[in-house]
Amino acid sequence: MATKKISSKKASVLDADQIISAYMEDVLNNEKKPVTVYGFCKAHDFEEVSFYQFFGNIEALEKGVWEAFFSQTMRLLQKNPDFASTSSREKMLGFFFSFFELLTLNRSYVLFTLKSNKNMLHSLMALSGLRNHFKSFTKDLIDLDNSSAQSKLTQFQPTVFSEAAWVQLLFTIKFWMDDNSPGFEKTDIFIEKSINTVFEVFNNTPLEQVFDLGKFLFKERMA
Numbered sequence: 099m100a101t102k103k104i105s106s107k108k109a110s111v112l113d114a115d116q117i118i119s120a121y122m123e124d125v126l127n128n129e130k131k132p133v134t135v136y137g138f139c140k141a142h143d144f145e146e147v148s149f150y151q152f153f154g155n156i157e158a159l160e161k162g163v164w165e166a167f168f169s170q171t172m173r174l175l176q177k178n179p180d181f182a183s184t185s186s187r188e189k190m191l192g193f194f195f196s197f198f199e200l201l202t203l204n205r206s207y208v209l210f211t212l213k214s215n216k217n218m219l220h221s222l223m224a225l226s227g228l229r230n231h232f233k234s235f236t237k238d239l240i241d242l243d244n245s246s247a248q249s250k251l252t253q254f255q256p257t258v259f260s261e262a263a264w265v266q267l268l269f270t271i272k273f274w275m276d277d278n279s280p281g282f283e284k285t286d287i288f289i290e291k292s293i294n295t296v297f298e299v300f301n302n303t304p305l306e307q308v309f310d311l312g313k314f315l316f317k318e319r320m321a
Contacts, residue, residue: 112144112148112151113152114152114153114162114166115166117149117152117153117159117162118159118162118163118166120138120142121138121159121160121163122163122204122207124138124141124142125207125210125211126206126207126210129210130214131156131160131211132156133156134156135149135150135155135156138156157223157224160211160224161223161224161225161226161227161228162227163207164224164225164227164228165227165228165231167197167200167201167204167228168197168227168228168231168232169231170200171193171196171197171200172193172235174196174200175189175192175193175196178192186239186240186242186297187293187294187297189239190236190239190263190293190296190297191289191290191293193235194267194270194289194293195286195289197267198270198274198282198285198289201271201274202274202282208275209275211224212271212275213275225268229264232260232263232264232267233260233261233263233264234260236256236259236260236263236264237256237257237259237260240255240256240259240260241256259296262296263296266292266293266296269292270285270288270289270292273285273288
């Protein structure tokens with residue numbers, strides 16, 4: 099999400115992505131987030147009123163970065179003509195792999211912002227927009243599975259599943275942040291094992307998958 103200064107004369111064509119790119123560059127260059135909207139806009143040479151067309155304050159912009167990560171991930175997935183016809187499990191795997199590829203492209207920003215926020219509540223607030231979008235995405239996946247299930251006994255509870263998937267996403271972000279393997283290959287392994295486990299748990303056949311994931315996590319702890 100590279101950026102460049104935007105002339106105030108071109109404020110009418112300013113969009114949310116340009117503001118987000120400018121913000122990410124600002125955070126990395128100054129090693130702190132902007133204190134005021136006025137100072138941020140002045141530093142990047144665009145009008146403050148244009149900022150407010152998209153974001154109410156700096157905190158909303160911070161949330162907007164994570165929402166943009168989600169939106170860009172979904173756009174990438176939907177470019178694949180086969181995506182719509184794949185299973186829920188494959189859609190979830192596709193999302194995780196694509197999402198973490200995008201995070202890797204912006205790793206310096208993600209690590210700085212999440213590690214600099216010692217207040218966990220603040221970090222979770224910054225992720226709140228992402229959480230809403232991601233939970234809606236996972237609920238849609240399960241609603242689709244439920245509509246084709248022949249028995250209510252095989253149906254998932256969308257709310258429970260989406261919350262479990264969100265916790266899994268947070269856990270995977272933490273794993274990825276600590277991963278120092280080449281190409282973050284351990285994160286790829288973790289994603290596949292953990293997503294398969296989530297689906298196996300909700301299919302009521304969890305033991306083999308949970309045991310497999312447990313062995314992997316134990317080995318990582320001991321490494």
